[in-house]
Amino acid sequence: MGLPYPKPEYLVQSLLETQRLVDLEDLVDGMNLSEEWGEQHLDLDRTCSVEYAQWKDGQIRATIPQTQFSCLMELNDYPKPLRPIWKEIVQTKERRIGVELPKEDYLTRFFPVGREDPRLRERTNV
Known part of the structure; x- marks a missing residue:
């Protein structure tokens, strides 16, 4: 097309x-x-992009309330x-x-x- x-x-x-x-x-x-x-x-x-994960995690933390389980929404920020x-x-x-x-x-x-x-x-x- x-x-x-x-x-x-x-x-x-x-x-x-x-x-x-x-x-x-x-x-x-x-x-x-x-x-x-x-x-x-x-x-x-x-490996996974650590820089992207850290940026994305910052975006997530800025948009959801912090609870004991909110970290489950974040990406791994180590080089996997x-x-x-x-x-x-x-x-x-x-x-x-x-x-x-x-x-x-x-x-x-x-x-x-x-x-x-x-x-x-x-x-x-x-």
């Missing part, structure tokens, strides 16, 4: 580094990304390696399939068996 899309590897790398794990799970499940895809396209030898995060997310795709979907018909919660790779689908103007 003429709109530029970010390359998946840039989007996935950003979601990993900024600890946006729910968004990352949605993307992994929607595209049925594999551990191997991540090894080929991502820089998994890095990306490779284990990536492996955990791609290895748990099947567990995220809900009871409403037959597991024999779905590879992920958004990716039915037999569906073509959405990155290869030709888009047309409608």
Whole structure:
């Protein structure tokens, strides 16, 4: 449709580094990304962005009342390696399939068996 899309590897790398794990799970499940895809396209030898986590935590603290549990809303602000995060997310795709979907018909919660790779689908103007 003429709109530029970010390359998946840039989007996935950003979601990993900024600890946006729910968004990352949605993307992994929607595209049925594999551990191997991540090894080929991502820089998994890095860590989460500490600077971003500290900035985001400051934003969170400024907008919610401080309680003994409010820290649960914050991000980890230590350099956590990306490779284990990536492996955990791609290895748990099947567990995220809900009871409403037959597991024999779905590879992920958004990716039915037999569906073509959405990155290869030709888009047309409608």
